[in-house]
Amino acid sequence: MIKKYVFGKPMDTGAVVAKVKATVPEGSKIGELTVDEKNKTITYIMPPKARIYGLGETVRGINKRGWLYISNNTDNPHHEEGKHSLYASQNFIIVDNGDGKCFGFYFDHPGEVRFDIGFTKSDVFAVSAEDFDFSLYYIEEDSPLEIVKSFRGLVGKSYEAPLWAYGYGQSRWGYKNASDIREVRDSYKKLGIPLDMIYMDIDYMQDFKDFTVNPERFPDFEAFVRDMKADGIRLIPIIDAGVKIEKGYDVYEEGIKNDFFCKKEDGTPLVAAVWPGKVHFPDFLNPAAAKWFGDKYKVLTDMGIEGFWNDMNEPAIFYTEDHLKEVFGELENIKDKELDIWGFFGFKGLIDSINNNPEDYRRFFHEFNGVKVRHDKVHNLYGFYMTKAAGEAFERNNKDKKILLFSRSSFMGMHRYGGVWTGDNMSWWSHLLLNIKQMPSLNMTGFIYSGADTGGFGSDTTEDLMMRWLGFSIFTPLFRNHSALGTRDQELYRFERSNDFKNIIELRYALIPYIYVECTKAINENGMYFKPLSFEYRDDERAGEIEDQLLVGAHLMIAPVYEQNKTGRYVYLPEDMKLVRFRSYKDFDTEVLTKGDHYVKAELNEILVFIRKGHKLTLTEPAACTDRLDMDRCAATIEF
Numbered sequence: 001m002i003k004k005y006v007f008g009k010p011m012d013t014g015a016v017v018a019k020v021k022a023t024v025p026e027g028s029k030i031g032e033l034t035v036d037e038k039n040k041t042i043t044y045i046m047p048p049k050a051r052i053y054g055l056g057e058t059v060r061g062i063n064k065r066g067w068l069y070i071s072n073n074t075d076n077p078h079h080e081e082g083k084h085s086l087y088a089s090q091n092f093i094i095v096d097n098g099d100g101k102c103f104g105f106y107f108d109h110p111g112e113v114r115f116d117i118g119f120t121k122s123d124v125f126a127v128s129a130e131d132f133d134f135s136l137y138y139i140e141e142d143s144p145l146e147i148v149k150s151f152r153g154l155v156g157k158s159y160e161a162p163l164w165a166y167g168y169g170q171s172r173w174g175y176k177n178a179s180d181i182r183e184v185r186d187s188y189k190k191l192g193i194p195l196d197m198i199y200m201d202i203d204y205m206q207d208f209k210d211f212t213v214n215p216e217r218f219p220d221f222e223a224f225v226r227d228m229k230a231d232g233i234r235l236i237p238i239i240d241a242g243v244k245i246e247k248g249y250d251v252y253e254e255g256i257k258n259d260f261f262c263k264k265e266d267g268t269p270l271v272a273a274v275w276p277g278k279v280h281f282p283d284f285l286n287p288a289a290a291k292w293f294g295d296k297y298k299v300l301t302d303m304g305i306e307g308f309w310n311d312m313n314e315p316a317i318f319y320t321e322d323h324l325k326e327v328f329g330e331l332e333n334i335k336d337k338e339l340d341i342w343g344f345f346g347f348k349g350l351i352d353s354i355n356n357n358p359e360d361y362r363r364f365f366h367e368f369n370g371v372k373v374r375h376d377k378v379h380n381l382y383g384f385y386m387t388k389a390a391g392e393a394f395e396r397n398n399k400d401k402k403i404l405l406f407s408r409s410s411f412m413g414m415h416r417y418g419g420v421w422t423g424d425n426m427s428w429w430s431h432l433l434l435n436i437k438q439m440p441s442l443n444m445t446g447f448i449y450s451g452a453d454t455g456g457f458g459s460d461t462t463e464d465l466m467m468r469w470l471g472f473s474i475f476t477p478l479f480r481n482h483s484a485l486g487t488r489d490q491e492l493y494r495f496e497r498s499n500d501f502k503n504i505i506e507l508r509y510a511l512i513p514y515i516y517v518e519c520t521k522a523i524n525e526n527g528m529y530f531k532p533l534s535f536e537y538r539d540d541e542r543a544g545e546i547e548d549q550l551l552v553g554a555h556l557m558i559a560p561v562y563e564q565n566k567t568g569r570y571v572y573l574p575e576d577m578k579l580v581r582f583r584s585y586k587d588f589d590t591e592v593l594t595k596g597d598h599y600v601k602a603e604l605n606e607i608l609v610f611i612r613k614g615h616k617l618t619l620t621e622p623a624a625c626t627d628r629l630d631m632d633r634c635a636a637t638i639e640f
Contacts, residue, residue, distance in 0.1 A: 001140045002150055003029055007037065008133030012369060013110045013381060015413035016389070017156040020137065031096070031103055031138050040132040042107075045413070049098025051534065051544060052117050053144060054123065055089030056445040057410070057422055059083050062437050062532050062547045063091075068119040072112045073380050073409045075316035075356050077424035077458055087314060087423045088410040089113070089380040090445040092151055094144050095125075096544075104147035106154070106412070110378040117617035131377065144535050145528070148444050152526035156416045159391070160523055161449045162402035164234065164626040165307065166512050167196025168505050169493055170452075171236075171482035176203045177217035185233055187493040188441070189624070193502045194509050196625045198228070199309065199482065201236040208276035209244045210251055211299045219297030225304035232625030234306050236404065239297070241313040241386055241463055242272065242279030242635060248522030251296060255280060256574055259420040260289035262364040262375065264322075270364035271321035281315055284385035285368040294393030301397065307404025308390065309421070314409045318614060320360045327354060328408035383409025406478060412445060419449030419478055427456025427487070433471050433562045437547050439476065439530040448522050448529055460488040463495045464564065464604055467504070470552075471607045472560040475506035475552050477519050477529070488508035500605040503584035507607065512583035513631045518553030525637050529553060537574040555615035559600070559608050568601040569608075577610040578640035585619050585635055588596065609638040 004020040028035050034043045046052070052064045059081055060067050071089035079086060091107040093115070107113055109129050116126040137154060141147045152158070170188070175181050181198050181449040206212040213221045228235055243251050243261070255261050261280035269280045271520045283289045297308065327350050335487070339347055361376040367620040368378055375382075387407040393404040405418035414420075420440055435452040442450045454473040455461040473479055483490045492501040515529075522529040531551040537543035549559045549571065558569045575595050582588045583606055593600075593610075602608050611617055616639035623629040 002154060003030075004139045004332065005136045005138065008131070008137065009375075009584065010108065010133045010135045011110055012409070013108055013276055013413065014384070015108055015411065016106075016135070016137070016154055017416075018154045020154070022135075030136065031140065033105065033138070040599040042127040042130055042136070044095065046095075046118060046123050046125050047098055048123075051096045051098065052097065053532070054092045054093040054104070054441060054444055055115065056442050056447065057086050057088040057420065058441065059086065060437075061360045062440055064115070064117050065461060066118050066122075069115040069117065070112060071115070071380060072381060073411070075312070075314045077426070079423075079425055079431065085410050087383075088420065090412050090447075092207065092412065092445050093117075094444065096144055096145050096538075098498070100538075102141070103148060104139040104141075104151060106137040106139075106151060107134060108412075110381045110411070110631060111376060112379070135190055138255070142534060145531075148528060149526045151157075152446050155412055155446060156446070157526075158415050158446045158448045158523045159403055159405070159418050159546055160402065160520070161305070163516060164196050165404040165623065166477060166479070166516055167447070167626040168194055169197030169199060169236065169480040170195060170510060171199030171201065171480055172489070172491070173483070173485040174203065175200065178219070181228070181235070184447050184491060185231060187226065187491065189231070190485050191493050191498050192624075193492055193498075193505050194232060194624050197234050197236050197307070197480070199397070199480065200235055202238060202240070204237055206542055207244065207246075208240075209246070209437055211296045222303040229304065232627045234404075236307040236309060237305060237558040238311050238388075239308050240274060240311050241315045241382070242274040242281060245271065245278045246282060248549070252280070254292065255289075258292065260292055262366060264364050269623075272315075272360070273318040273320070274316060278321065279320065280366070282386075282523060283366050284389055285366040290385060290389035291393070294389035295397065297393055298397050299402070299454035301394075301519055306401065310383065310387050310390065310405070310407040310418070313386045314356075314379075315382055317356050317360050319354045320357075322361060322363060323357055323360055324354065327351075331577075346608060357418045360446070384411040384414035387414050387418045391466065406449065410447070413450075415417065415446035420447050421450065421478055421480065422452040424457045424484070425453050427459040427461035427465060427483075429465060429562060430563055430579070431456055432465070432472065432560075433548065435469075435537055436472060436550065436560060436562065440456060440528065440532045440550060442531045443528040446625060448519050449477045450620075451476035451480060453480060453482040455481050455483065457482055457491045458484050458487065461490045463497060465551060466490060466492070466495065467497070470501070470504045472558070474504060474511060474564070474607070475515065477515065477556055479508065481553065497605070503587070503605065506622040507585045509581055509626070509629060510619040510635055512629060514553065514555070514617060515618050521553075533557070533574060540574045544570055555612055555617060557610040557612065559610065561602050561608070567603055568599055571598050571600050571608070572596070573598065573610070576613055578638070580609045580611060580617070580638055582607045582609060585622060590638060611638060613640055615640060
């Protein structure tokens with residue numbers, strides 16, 4: 001059961017698609033929640049055993065209790081425990097009281113929202129926003145899974161990626177030209193490691209301009225795309241939010257002519273900077289501007305491109321012209337002065353304030369639903385509406401083809417148009433564990449096609465970290481190895497144990513029929529592909545505390561190894577299960593383990609998979625790419 005409550009004058013964010021008649025609250029109570037309009041806060045007193053789920057992509061654990069989470073889409077690659085915001089805002093909460101009762105709610109608000117879940121007071125969950133203009137959807141069902149199902153019916157069906165997008169993708173910021181990309185293809189091919197996608201970061205563009213290709217680095221780009229696809233490999237280019245200010249550049253000229261860029265209060269376009277230097281930001285919240293920008297993807301789809309990743313769309317800001325002038329003015333005032341500790345901190349703060357400054361997000365405006373709105377009031381919608389613009393354009397211009405699309409920034413509703421990856425993580429063991437914990441929360445909010453940069457984007461990965469991370473990522477729908485310029489090269493053929501890597505990737509391809517079917521089922525039934533154990537074993541307190549083991553589809557449980565120098569791990573089984581210890585898709589052993597605690601060996605090249613009672617796992621024969629995969633060609637069936 002879903003009830004809608006309206007406070008103030010909320011904006012229609014586009015997140016909700018179902019029609020729900022508004023209910024007038026009786027007094028200050030909405031179910032288990034207490035509304036304090038004077039202090040702009042909604043509170044809930046949490047029982048000692050209550051677990052709090054949701055919020056999609058965040059730091060910390062699956063149970064959100066004990067931290068302050070702030071919905072404020074933020075370009076910050078340092079995803080440490082102390083952060084409060086990442087790239088996404090998905091304001092959906094599930095409360096499992098611990099007494100068999102549960103409820104959920106969705107806080108539909110496009111600006112900053114604070115979820116203080118036992119951070120200030122250990123038993124108080126407080127939701128607050130600067131502007132108390134929002135719609136609140138309150139959901140009562142008998143279980144967390146039923147709450148998820150009801151919520152997903154409210155916000156609409158999740159995006160479906162093409163089958164080939166479940167293959168393995170290799171990416172790196174730094175593939176400078178066609179020769180670099182051919183080297184990647186040839187090196188994987190030489191070792192017989194399956195590969196479906198090679199990603200193209202900002203290097204492919206002409207001077208970092210959207211919808212351009214550098215003709216010197218990629219001569220006859222259309223023929224190059226055809227050549228790669230003949231080998232079963234799709235090229236996936238990046239698209240950024242900022243449009244370079246340059247006379248003669250058609251995207252810039254058209255945007256200026258048609259008034260499609262975000263403007264300051266005085267009516268002039270905001271001048272910010274990202275990769276190409278000075279840019280304007282398209283006003284994706286303006287339907288005409290969104291349609292124009294979305295149709296620009298056709299420049300590349302007409303050349304044979306079948307997939308994109310949208311980036312820098314929080315939007316990320318290196319600096320704005322206005323704030324940079326302010327900083328230089330302040331620096332001039334302290335030039336040649338002796339800096340004590342406070343002076344030094346002030347100086348450092350000035351420099352650090354240049355990028356992604358909160359004040360810069362108050363400098364520009366949108367035309368949203370016919371109303372002029374300051375950006376910070378709708379900040380969390382920007383990446384959603386960029387991806388929505390692309391998704392709607394693909395429906396217009398590529399009707400007979402599924403296009404791969406995923407984004408860094410997101411908000412509820414974007415799940416209908418594309419998937420997400422979790423942004424610029426680091427090559428840290430802790431980020432492998434974070435990746436494991438983020439997946440169920442993303443699934444709750446409808447982002448089924450999701451994953452992280454396998455091996456880590458920033459910092460230098462290691463062979464063992466890459467192997468363990470792959471051991472988890474072979475189950476994530478979005479399966480991409482991506483790394484940053486200046487870090488260690490981490491293509492799989494760079495490492496000594498290339499045959500072990502080949503075995504892991506082949507196992508992924510053997511699993512694709514299972515993964516694809518279970519993801520499709522989760523999409524069509526408003527369910528979850530990744531689930532925490534507590535969602536299935538609700539009466540098992542131990543299961544409720546475990547966050548490093550996940551249910552994958554209807555048949556499997558996984559228990560990844562995520563610590564360095566480990567040759568096994570402790571696993572808790574909430575029921576009898578059959579352990580499959582994979583070394584490859586055709587080299588594995590099995591044993592039945594009873595309910596309870598077990599220490600399970602797992603060498604570096606081994607992957608632990610548990611089959612639930614009454615279920616089976618069917619593996620197909622792997623192939624060099626998904627186009628050559630025979631989904632019905634059985635390699636093995638393991639039953640319990």
